[in-house]
Amino acid sequence: MKQMNATELQALLQSGVKPLLIDVREPHELVNGVIEGAVPIPMNDIPGRLEEFAAYQDQTVVLICRSGKRSAQVGQFMEHVGFKDVINLDGGMNDWASQVDSSMTVY
Numbered sequence: 728m729k730q731m732n733a734t735e736l737q738a739l740l741q742s743g744v745k746p747l748l749i750d751v752r753e754p755h756e757l758v759n760g761v762i763e764g765a766v767p768i769p770m771n772d773i774p775g776r777l778e779e780f781a782a783y784q785d786q787t788v789v790l791i792c793r794s795g796k797r798s799a800q801v802g803q804f805m806e807h808v809g810f811k812d813v814i815n816l817d818g819g820m821n822d823w824a825s826q827v828d829s830s831m832t833v834y
Contacts, residue, residue, distance in 0.1 A: 728803060728813045728814070728815055729814045729815070730814070732816075732818055732822060732826075733816065733822040733825075733826040734826055734827065736762075736814075736823070736827075746788060746814070747780055747786065747787070747789070748762055748764050748766065748791060749780070749788060749789070749790050749801075750765040750766065750768070750791045750792070750820075751768060751769060751770040751791065751797050751801050752769070752770075752791070759820065759831060760832060762820075762823060765791055766780075770792070770797045770800070770801055773805075777808065783810070785812070787814065788805065788810055788812065788813050789814045789815075790814070791816045791819060791820060791823075793819045794818065794819040795815055795816055795818050795819040795822075796819075798819065821833045
C-alpha cells in the first residue's frame, strides 16, 4: 500500500486526478472536517459495503482517518481482497487540518 502525506494528496487532487476518497472515521468525527468528495464509511462497515465501490478495484482509492492508522488497516484489507491502487493518507485528517485546510479541527 502506498502512503501519501496531506500536501501530496492536495497536489494529486489539484492535478485533476479523481481518486475514490473513503473517510473511515466514525460519524461523530466528521464534524471536525471532511475532505471534499470523500465518501464516509466507518471502518467497521467497509467489509459489508465492498460492493458499493467494487468498480474502483483497478482505480486509485485513497483512505482517510484521523491519524492514518485505521485507514492503513482498511488499506491492508482492501489490498487483500483485490484492490490494486490503495493509498493511505499518512497523518490523516489531523495533518490535513494543520497543513492544508486550517478551517478544520485537529483533534
